Amino acid sequence: DGGITQSPKYLFRKEGQNVTLSCEQNLNHDAMYWYRQDPGQGLRLIYYSQIVNDFQKGDIAEGYSVSREKKESFPLTVTSAQKNPTAFYLCASSNGQGWAGGNQPQHFGDGTRLSIL
């Protein structure tokens, strides 16, 4: 079955440490996205990528970094510069390159919950 796999499901970060969240999709989707969800809040966009080797900052990119070396993979690194990293992180993908492919529904992974030790 095609889908989006996020790992790990739970992650703990120590002070001053960088951590990387994995996101892999086998839907052959061009576009991939990272969102952050805080309690009682909607999803906020961190980074997105519409094509391999290209990505753009979202609304809350500070303290995060990404790479898109393969179509299937879009890992997110939470750096030590992110002072409030505790949140639920969701990865999504969609067909087409944003509007260029027409509005297409985004498919989501099961999320990674990041906490501070």
Add this chain to the structure above:
Amino acid sequence: SQELEQSPQSLIVQEGKNLTINCTSSKTLYGLYWYKQKYGEGLIFLMMLQKGGEEKSHEKITAKLDEKKQQSSLHITASQPSHAGIYLCGAGGPRGSQGNLIFGKGTKLSVKP
């Protein structure tokens, strides 16, 4: 920037009752998506609406987009415990915009057996 307001924030209904969740936008909606989320899990796509006046149904869930394309409603008929969860609306941008969605804060639905 566009904002989506969902109402109510939370809802408790008796099993078998009907309910409606609303999503109101500060700007024209070019694509309106409804998702369902169970606590600690990812979002499950329910329906997408694009045209003013459009209505779609799946099983006991019906979503509508008003003619002015600034408000959408999600209606559940004869609710069941399996309908419990958080319902989120998301909006796409106009042609030429980036492909991400703007989301409302969600409506938490509890169904009492």
